[in-house]
Amino acid sequence: MPGALAARFLRGLAVAPGRTAVRAHDGALTYTELHERALRWAGALPGGTVAVLASKGLDAYTGVLAGFYAGVTVVPLSTEFPAERTRRMIEAAGVTALVTDERGYGTLPAVLGDTVLPVLCPALTEGPFPLIPLDGAPPLAEPRPVDPADPAYILFTSGSTGRPKGVPISHAANEHYFGVLDARYDFTPDDVFAQTFDLNFDCAMFDLFCAWGAGARLVQIPAAAYRDLPAFIAESGLTVWFSTPSAIALVRRTGGLAPASMPGLRWSFFAGEAFKCGDAGDWQRAAPASAVENLYGPTELTITCTAHRWSPATSPRRGVNGVVPIGELHKGLDYLLLGPDGEPADGEGELCVTGPQMTSGYLDPADDRGRFIERDARRWYRTGDRVREVGGELAYVDRMDGQVQVQGWRVELSEIDHGLRSCPGVEDAVTVAATAGPDVELVGFYVGRPVPPVELARRLRRTLPERMIPRRFAHLADFPLNANRKIDRSALRTLANTIVNG
Known part of the structure; x- marks a missing residue:
């Protein structure tokens, strides 16, 4: 076979x-x-x-x-x-x-x-x-x-x-x-799937092979469609939508979230970044016939590994900090929570997952260090996400390391720091994520000689994709330090939010 x-x-x-x-821009x-x-x-x-x-x-x-x-x-x-x-x-x-x-x-x-x-x-x-x-x-x-x-x-x-x-x-x-997906969803040949993700993003595999596994149609979504998404959905006959939650803010800005503006959708999926309850409620009202789900999972666990179906009655109460719960783990997978001491914790901790969806390891085994652990004669992947058990489901709390999600892309801030340090005149650098309305905006702080922002961005574009280039750069005489004489990232995040939001 x-x-x-x-x-x-x-x-x-x-x-x-x-x-x-498949229907794409070229035929x-x-x-x-x-x-x-x-x-x-x-x-x-x-x-x-x-x-x-x-x-x-x-x-x-x-x-x-x-x-x-x-x-x-x-x-x-x-x-x-x-x-x-x-x-x-x-x-x-x-x-x-x-x-x-x-x-x-x-x-x-x-x-x-x-x-x-x-x-x-x-x-x-x-x-x-x-x-x-x-x-x-x-x-x-x-x-x-x-x-x-x-x-x-x-x-x-x-x-x-x-x-x-x-x-x-x-x-x-x-x-x-x-x-797991076949058992959960009722996709048919009459469905029409949106294809929003770039093909080097693992969620694109969901688009392709959920659609093709059902004999359904796959429709590539052009950027222009977001100018009037309800009209595009109606014209294309879309019944299944999948994107990052950031798309909701874009549709809202173009006036596309009016009540019942997307009546043809049967399923709506969101993944790749925190899914806010307010966004889920707005989308549900705009697509009243659609089941709305929050999907969660790092690449290392094969596309997604949990799912939560939005309910306006129960989801906000189970979420943390206004974020939709990530839900229950897929059948066949197991999880444990680790406390700050690296030992199992009850109720809240770093999410670790094992099971048949887990990768065997990175291409370079040196990258496995710190991401995979052996416990109870099993190998587990450490997600770096702190979660809380609420009502038999998992709720996302925050990240425990230097990763952030930018438009669904998982970004290691230290990789941007590494790139900034290679720029002439930069002695050290720290990149943080600021909140800009519904979006995340990267701010690169650095010490050394002042360098024009356009030059820093130009140098970074040699090695980093556009989504990883900070929108703003800030030169400092010295980094703020905390009581332990370490760089105070919390203070930098506060400063970054001030810079971004005024």
Whole structure:
């Protein structure tokens, strides 16, 4: 049998062969068309690890599916990331070939430098990098079988050491995950799924393979849709929405959250950052026929590992600090809470999870230190999130380390600090997150020689994606210190909120 993700597409193909599988800015493909296209591309791909470096469109969707059909490990990459960062990911993952579109191919001189890798770019017949011919091998007759323990894909998260961390997720982990979702949700071929996430964000796998596993239609959401999201939802026939909670503030600003403005939605999912009760209530009123759920889970635990269904009667009482509870753990997973001393705690503590959705570890074993623990003859992943047990569910309290969520992206503030310290004139740096209305805004404090903010941002863009670039920089003569003579991050956060909000 093929891997879990390839098998899910085959399931959708069986029930909806002539229906649209995906609609993007550059066209649409039926299940049969996408299946045949993926088999053709898969037949041309070499073994090993294949990166998909393409803007979100039909080539990117086909490339991801073709990789799963070929039985290789897929590494989704973003054409928006700095070339140096993408190069590090390709090297860390041991990529043996790439699938690109014309835009992705155009980035390769900066990304690969002198490295030579074969490239499948169907739009081109010649170029400076060796092209894999689509007629060089026959299409696959069917997806190749894989070992359940093999990694299906590798995703990268922000790293505290100044480099991204690679997270391999196995076919078995995905099989368990989507099995849980199949038991929980009633998706059908008549559903139409929004596809909001970039393909290098793990929640995109939810979009693709929940839709394709049901024979439903996947619709890429363009940025322009947020100008009048209710109209776009109605025109596209969307029934399933999934995004970060930040999207709600954007829709609110454009007047899209009027009561019953999105009557066609059946399911609404939010993940990637704290989901505020006020936002959940506003969305529920705008989509009264929709079940609204808060999903939680780090990449290391395969997309999401808990779920809470919003209820205006009970959810606010179970939430902490106005945040919707993260809910109950998926069936088959176990958790424990750790206190400040690293020992098990009752009621509240750092959430640690184990079970079949957990990654076996990072690509670089050195990154495992501090994130995985052995207890009771089992290996557990430390999420770094403090949670509280409330009414048989888990409620998010806060982070216990230097990670923050920016528009759904998990950001290690220490990675930004590392980048700032490499800028000429900067002796030391501390980045903190400030609250700017419903959003999080990064502020980079530094000591040393004053440097124009535009120069700091320009230097950081060489290695960091745009969402990790602080919106503001502040030069200080010295950092404030607490009673223990350590940098007082609380004081910096207060100062950052003053700078951001006036």
